Amino acid sequence: MSALYQPARMIDTHQHLWKPSERRYEWLDAFGAPLDADFGPEDVADDVAAAGITDTVLVQATDTYDDTFYMLSVAARVPVVKGVVAWVPLDREAEATAALELYAESPAVCGVRVLNHTYADPRWLLRDDVEATINALPKHSLALDVVSVVPEHLETVAELADRHPDLTIVIDHLAKPAIADKGWEPWASLLADAARRPNVNVKISGLNTASAANWTWQDWKPYVDHALASFGSDRMMLGSDWPVSTLAGDFQGVWLAQREVIGRYSPDEQDDIFYRTAIRAYNLDIA
Template structure:
């Protein structure tokens, strides 16, 4: 990676850890091998260091308190972990409030996510009982990660962002465009609509598993360039999506490809995508970094 621009920091904003030997992850059972196995911080430590990544954000892998407290326990002993995106029962506002008050005693908890893409209702985050739960996040300085895998999720997100204008929302995985099939619409138009909401940022992550088996970073360029054009680099960030990413590549190769797909941007834009957007969206401790 010596031929690439070397920034002051690099933050991997989307990393998972899970241990089905200790707790249940229902979707993993359906996936089977190789993902239905333990993936802990020790399994990715060397790859993170080799890639030059200086900070990571752990993101929930199941809708459970156990998963969130596992990530917090990792963060307490693994210095590279800068933030945790946990889970809370957003459809049960009183319980969610108690959970968030407990979580936020630990400053490493920076956001909340639910596996909304697995719910039968694509507009679940707009339900009345959920709106009360989501409204608890911004006053506590927490963001909301959202997963989109069908167009209805993106139309929902436009309305969600307008309903909660003071909430920082992070759209995961560039909303999973159909890169393998070279699909463009309605993804492109809907991404532009989402980007028009100033409180939404987006992650370049999970693109390798949305691509064909012989993917290269060039397959991603139209989608990434479209996102940067509409969001601006100040609302775009990178995430490895490890270990899901191992279904179609190794950590180093995927991270390198993500660096390559933004390498044509100027260094200020690359700084945004490689760490500044993450610092802002997740309110991470930016001590010692260039925050200009």
């Protein structure tokens, strides 16, 4: 492959940090090693620098304030961190409102996420007791990240986007297509349908852990190309999904593969994916 395009910036829009030695992350119990360990900014700093990443966005890893305030403490002292996707209890309006007002004091908070993919109801984000809090997010210039792992999640995204046309929605991990099985439908049709809503964006992230063991970037090509055809580059962004990504690769290998899969696009399209979409969708304060 020819030399990769070198953009002015590269934003890693989906990085996790967690420290089970200090706080509880219940879902880690099911994974054990290597994920059930401390992953702090010092553990990824060299990889971020070597990859040429200029800015990062930290994304909530569990539904607790402990997790959010840990990320905010990192953002306050690590210059490369430009955004934090925080947690609020979306179904508890009064409490969530107070949390959003508090987060408004921080320039780092750029979005909200809950671990909706672990909830029994795949349409949880459409519940009446969630409606008011989600309706408040645009007032705070906050995006809503949505984890989509089953068809009902993508259907929910489309309906949510219709209900809240002023809300910026970000679908994480390309809605986890079944790459390992070369699966296509209903993922492809549902993703295209969600993309018809102009307030919906998508991340190229987490594809290696949806792939067969000996994956290459070519395995991702049809899925990323479909996303480009559906969303356009100006609603696509890139994320490492570190350290979850280490289940099927290392930071450098996964990031390079993601660069290769978009390396066939024009420089203008790559600039969108590398940084322009992220700056707009997350309202990042980047000079």
